[in-house]
Amino acid sequence: MGETEILEPVAELMEEMYVNMGPQHPSTHGVLRLMLKLDGEMVTEVVPYIGYLHRCHEKIGENRIYVQVIPYTDRLDYLSSMYNNFGYVLTVERLMGLQVPERAEFMRVILAELQRIASHLIWMGTFGLDLGNFTIFMYCFREREKILDLFESVSGQRLNYSFYRIGGMPMDFPDSFLTECKSFLEWFKQRLPEYDAVMTDNIIFQKRVQGLGRLDQKTAIDYAISGPMLRGTGITWDLRRNDPYSIYDRFDFEVPVGSSGDVWDRYMVRRREMTESVKIVEQALRQLPPGDIMGKVPKKLKPPAGDIYSRVESPRGELGFYIVSDGSEKPYRYKVRSPAYVNLSVLPVIGPGHLVADMVAILGSIDIVLGEVDR
Amino acid sequence: MEKLVERFYGAFAALGVSSVVPQVTLMVAIAIAMTLFISVSVMFMIWWERKISAHIQVRYGPMRVGGWHGWAQSIADGIKLLLKEDIIPAGADRFVFALAPIVVFAAAFAAYVIIPFGPNLIVRDLNIGVLFYISISSLAVVGIVMAGWSSNNKYSVLGALRSAAQAVSYEVPLVVSILGVIMMVGSLSMVKIVEAQQGIWFIVPQFVGFLIYLTAAIAECNRLPFDIPEAESELVAGFHVEYSGMRFAIFFLAEYANMFTVSAIATTLFLGGWRGPLLPPWLWFLLKTYFLIFIMMWLRWTLARLRVDQLMNLGWKYLLPLAFLNMGITGLVLVLRG
Amino acid sequence: MVPLSHYVVLGTVLFAIGMFGALTRRNAIGILMALELMFNAVNLNFVAFSRYLPVTLLQGQVFAIFVITIAAAEAAVGLAIVLGLYRNFKTINVDEIHLMKW
Amino acid sequence: MTTAHVVFYLLAAFTVTAAIFVVLAKNIVHCAIALVFAFFGVAGLYVLLDAEFLAAVQVLLYVGGITILLLFAIMLTSLISARGVRIMNEQVASSALVVIIIFGLMTFASLKGIAFVGPPPPPAYVTASLGRLLMTTYVLPFEAVSILLLAAMVGAIILARREREKD
Numbered sequence: 001m002g003e004t005e006i007l008e009p010v011a012e013l014m015e016e017m018y019v020n021m022g023p024q025h026p027s028t029h030g031v032l033r034l035m036l037k038l039d040g041e042m043v044t045e046v047v048p049y050i051g052y053l054h055r056c057h058e059k060i061g062e063n064r065i066y067v068q069v070i071p072y073t074d075r076l077d078y079l080s081s082m083y084n085n086f087g088y089v090l091t092v093e094r095l096m097g098l099q100v101p102e103r104a105e106f107m108r109v110i111l112a113e114l115q116r117i118a119s120h121l122i123w124m125g126t127f128g129l130d131l132g133n134f135t136i137f138m139y140c141f142r143e144r145e146k147i148l149d150l151f152e153s154v155s156g157q158r159l160n161y162s163f164y165r166i167g168g169m170p171m172d173f174p175d176s177f178l179t180e181c182k183s184f185l186e187w188f189k190q191r192l193p194e195y196d197a198v199m200t201d202n203i204i205f206q207k208r209v210q211g212l213g214r215l216d217q218k219t220a221i222d223y224a225i226s227g228p229m230l231r232g233t234g235i236t237w238d239l240r241r242n243d244p245y246s247i248y249d250r251f252d253f254e255v256p257v258g259s260s261g262d263v264w265d266r267y268m269v270r271r272r273e274m275t276e277s278v279k280i281v282e283q284a285l286r287q288l289p290p291g292d293i294m295g296k297v298p299k300k301l302k303p304p305a306g307d308i309y310s311r312v313e314s315p316r317g318e319l320g321f322y323i324v325s326d327g328s329e330k331p332y333r334y335k336v337r338s339p340a341y342v343n344l345s346v347l348p349v350i351g352p353g354h355l356v357a358d359m360v361a362i363l364g365s366i367d368i369v370l371g372e373v374d375r
Numbered sequence: 376m377e378k379l380v381e382r383f384y385g386a387f388a389a390l391g392v393s394s395v396v397p398q399v400t401l402m403v404a405i406a407i408a409m410t411l412f413i414s415v416s417v418m419f420m421i422w423w424e425r426k427i428s429a430h431i432q433v434r435y436g437p438m439r440v441g442g443w444h445g446w447a448q449s450i451a452d453g454i455k456l457l458l459k460e461d462i463i464p465a466g467a468d469r470f471v472f473a474l475a476p477i478v479v480f481a482a483a484f485a486a487y488v489i490i491p492f493g494p495n496l497i498v499r500d501l502n503i504g505v506l507f508y509i510s511i512s513s514l515a516v517v518g519i520v521m522a523g524w525s526s527n528n529k530y531s532v533l534g535a536l537r538s539a540a541q542a543v544s545y546e547v548p549l550v551v552s553i554l555g556v557i558m559m560v561g562s563l564s565m566v567k568i569v570e571a572q573q574g575i576w577f578i579v580p581q582f583v584g585f586l587i588y589l590t591a592a593i594a595e596c597n598r599l600p601f602d603i604p605e606a607e608s609e610l611v612a613g614f615h616v617e618y619s620g621m622r623f624a625i626f627f628l629a630e631y632a633n634m635f636t637v638s639a640i641a642t643t644l645f646l647g648g649w650r651g652p653l654l655p656p657w658l659w660f661l662l663k664t665y666f667l668i669f670i671m672m673w674l675r676w677t678l679a680r681l682r683v684d685q686l687m688n689l690g691w692k693y694l695l696p697l698a699f700l701n702m703g704i705t706g707l708v709l710v711l712r713g
Numbered sequence: 714m715v716p717l718s719h720y721v722v723l724g725t726v727l728f729a730i731g732m733f734g735a736l737t738r739r740n741a742i743g744i745l746m747a748l749e750l751m752f753n754a755v756n757l758n759f760v761a762f763s764r765y766l767p768v769t770l771l772q773g774q775v776f777a778i779f780v781i782t783i784a785a786a787e788a789a790v791g792l793a794i795v796l797g798l799y800r801n802f803k804t805i806n807v808d809e810i811h812l813m814k815w
Numbered sequence: 816m817t818t819a820h821v822v823f824y825l826l827a828a829f830t831v832t833a834a835i836f837v838v839l840a841k842n843i844v845h846c847a848i849a850l851v852f853a854f855f856g857v858a859g860l861y862v863l864l865d866a867e868f869l870a871a872v873q874v875l876l877y878v879g880g881i882t883i884l885l886l887f888a889i890m891l892t893s894l895i896s897a898r899g900v901r902i903m904n905e906q907v908a909s910s911a912l913v914v915i916i917i918f919g920l921m922t923f924a925s926l927k928g929i930a931f932v933g934p935p936p937p938p939a940y941v942t943a944s945l946g947r948l949l950m951t952t953y954v955l956p957f958e959a960v961s962i963l964l965l966a967a968m969v970g971a972i973i974l975a976r977r978e979r980e981k982d
Contacts, residue, residue: 017529019529019530041683128679131679131680132599132602132678132679132680133677133678133679133680134428134432134676135428135432135676135677137432138433138434139432139433142433198677199679202678202679204678204679204680204681205679207681207685208679208680208681208682208685355682355683357680357682357683358682395818468842468844471844471845471848474848502867502942503867503871506868506872506875507867509871509875510871510872510873510874510875510878510879511874513874513875513878513879513880513883514878514879516879516883517848517851517878517879517882517883517886520883520886520890521848524844524886524890532890536887536890539883539886539887540887543879543880546879563942715819715820715823715863718925718926719823719827720860720864721925721926722922722925722926723827723830723831723860725918725921725922725925726831726918727830727831727834727853727857728918729914729915729917729921730831730834730835730837730838731838732913732917733838733910733911733914734838736906736910736913736914737903737904737910738838738903738904739903739904740843742843742847742885742888742889742892743843745885746837746846746847746885747837747838749850749877749881750834750837750838750850753853753857753877756857756873757857757860757861760860760861760866760869761864763866764865764866771941771944771945771948772948774866774868774941774945775945775948775949775953777866777869778872778945779960781872781876781877782960782963782964783960783963784876784877784881785876785880785881785964785967786963786964786966786967786968788881788884788885789884789967789968789971790967790970790971790974792884792885792887792888792971792975793971793972793973793974793975794974795888795892796888796891796892796974796975797974797975799891807904808904808905
């Protein structure tokens with residue numbers, strides 16, 4: 001955060017006034033508080049205040065044994081719980097040097113990519129709301145509902161799945177899953193043009209977001225931006241491709257990038273990533289091998305002393321877990337590098353100079369989830 | 376209708392009372408009738424909008440209250456709003472706070488005076504007809520600023536100022552787009568305008584004017600592509616954030632009543648008013664008006680919101696010159712025809 | 714019909730009220746409002762005379778239209794000046810603005 | 816006492832009350848709102864004088880335009896919160912004296928100097944003849960006024976524009 005000046009609640013002038021946006025504001029996507037310094041309608045300064053949803057995630061993690069941390073990771077970025085599980089178990093597995101059976105890897109990828117679609121859908125819907133388009137919200141939630149149905153058939157949960165285990169997966173797919181998943185993908189592919197009709201091809205939408213909140217490549221790298229925000233600037237950096245984990249190196253997919261790093265590019269990157277995720281899921285479903293789903297894991301997880309940092313490409317960017325083990329059952333130090341938090345930090349840079357309405361769009365395009373920002 | 380009124384006057388004259396009594400009685404009766412019409416049509420419009428939006432969004436909308444497709448939902452909502460506690464924020468200017476919704480509603484209500492629902496089915500065919508609507512609708516802006524200021528809330532002040540700026544700047548293209556029609560008719564009277572559309576509706580020669588009018592009218596109503604004053608993602612709700620219960624209901628009523636008014640004016644000016652085959656005139660008028668309302672709702676549920684500077688650009692840089700061009704060409708054609 | 718004198722006296726009353734306001738208000742915007750009142754009083758007289766004079770030539774109404782136009786121009790410029798004053802002095806109370814130079 | 820009389824007195828009382836409010840109200844926003852009512856009263860009087868067009872213009876311009884401008888200026892200069900502040904300057908007494916003298920003189924002059932004739936029959940269609948007058952006899956002043964408006968608009972924009980700090 002750095003040091004912030006003490007803001008006066010009532011500005012002397014209307015020409016320069018402070019407006020408090022949030023923590024209870026429909027467009028802050030949770031309990032984020034933004035202090036906006038306004039010059040008329042123009043935002044001259046943005047100061048995000050975070051911590052309203054702080055739950056001592058990391059400290060709790062250090063007081064639980066390794067397996068017990070998994071349910072907590074669900075609550076990090078509660079819109080992509082599968083991916084948080086994925087990242088965490090991957091880290092522990094790497095720390096312990098565990099092997100994961102092939103079928104489990106495929107299951108992980110399928111679920112993770114479905115999760116990415118679901119997460120991007122939510123983002124698209126709420127982004128539409130930010131811009132005043134209500135209909136896209138309902139469309140997106142209709143599709144997300146189907147994904148949640150799939151997840152429910154697999155894990156029994158609709159939001160906080162806790163479905164990944166260290167060393168594999170707890171349960172196999174139910175029998176009906178494969179056909180249901182395939183029919184969903186077919187259906188979903190037909191829905192994508194609908195989104196384009198309502199959002200992408202709509203002239204008002206284009207005019208609203210093009211050239212907005214422009215982020216150049218240097219700033220993006222300086223601020224360690226990752227995920228669609230980084231790819232929007234034109235840098236091809238996707239951990240699934242550049243630092244492959246699990247079995248991502250076996251799939252054929254494109255990494256969509258933008259060119260100017262504005263809100264439009266971020267939108268397009270996410271929109272195209274949905275198509276790519278569909279491709280990955282289709283390939284994985286086709287190649288899904290039979291076999292075990294749980295590797296050989298000791299009853300008591302006691303990783304060797306040492307530390308490890310491992311990262312995955314969550315829907316929001318680089319989700320990293322840093323674990324220091326002292327050889328006991330509990331992590332000695334447990335740290336989460338959450339992409340939403342890091343991406344949010346660039347808001348004071350790209351926010352000023354826009355109108356309040358655009359601030360909302362820019363904030364929306366960062367795609368923050370406060371559970372992850374505050375942890 | 377006129378005969379009825381004459382008979383009414385005659386009955387009073389026979390009783391030997393001064394002519395003021397039947398005049399006042401008639402005025403009150405018309406006012407009550409208009410209030411009833413506005414309430415019923417607004418309730419219908421709210422229910423209809425909820426149904427339309429629901430079906431656009433693959434939902435059903437209200438289904439329970441009243442049985443068939445939740446037709447009584449608006450009535451239930453209205454009763455709920457009327458019964459709610461009347462909250463006035465602590466820092467508010469009580470008098471202005473209470474006055475604002477009345478001003479806004481009065482403006483919406485007064486405009487119904489000149490709407491010609493059918494031949495002879497008009498409260499008063501003023502000879503300044505259209506101008507009356509234009510001037511009276513500007514009153515609503517004052518009410519909005521009053522509401523925003525008296526709530527003692529930054530957001531509502533900001534929303535009110537935006538609303539005022541928007542209404543004032545879109546009033547100009549609105550008026551200029553109407554001028555084409557007025558020039559063709561040579562009168563401001565609503566009845567004369569409808570009568571002038573005997574052969575061809577003005578939407579054909581004045582298509583550009585119609586489009587400009589519709590755009591500006593949607594902006595005047597603060598509806599979705601132009602609902603910046605109420606943008607809930609930015610301002611939470613605009614000038615009426617602090618209003619609740621009855622007072623909020625009045626704002627809501629005025630908003631929908633306004634929507635009906637602008638559509639009715641568009642029907643009169645461009646779509647031939649009550650003219651149409653087979654069906655009775657008033658039904659034609661309502662059908663056309665509700666068709667325009669449907670278009671407005673349709674737009675609302677498919678488009679995203681404009682930004683405030685884009686809104687101003689559209690109004691001043693595109694609509695206004697286009698409207699002037701339209702007016703100039705209309706004038707030229709009229710002069711050349713002689 | 715109401716006699717003309719009623720309108721004329723009403724116009725005078727309004728004019729006097731407006732004048733009082735213009736002379737005593739401290740707030741520059743208040744002064745502008747009082748000025749608008751005076752304009753209205755004058756307009757009322759114009760319109761009344763135009764209605765009551767034997768030959769209805771409507772000159773009075775034409776003049777009233779011109780007055781309204783001037784009033785609009787005056788309001789726009791006046792308010793712009795008020796904004797300028799506020800920006801420089803942080804007040805729009807005219808009796809506090811007595812510097813010739815700063 | 817005809818209906819016209821009753822309406823006139825009601826409107827006159829309404830207008831004068833509103834005008835007094837404009838001048839005396841403590842809160843400047845209340846003044847502006849009272850001003851709206853005063854304008855409305857005057858518009859009503861115009862209707863009574865068979866000048867409907869002018870009444871509509873009055874409402875359109877004064878209520879829809881000038882009052883909104885005033886309210887904008889008030890909000891922008893944000894003196895709203897200054898509620899307990901003195902609103903009158905020191906010259907209340909002398910102003911009152913001057914105003915009363917002028918009022919007396921004007922009333923005297925207008926009551927003495929005008930020959931009061933009964934009103935002629937109402938004109939047929941005011942709006943059309945008004946338009947014709949503006950476009951024939953008074954076309955030069957009309958154009959002059961429009962240029963004045965343009966100049967005022969440009970002037971107002973230049974005055975109100977704030978120079979952005981160059982850095």
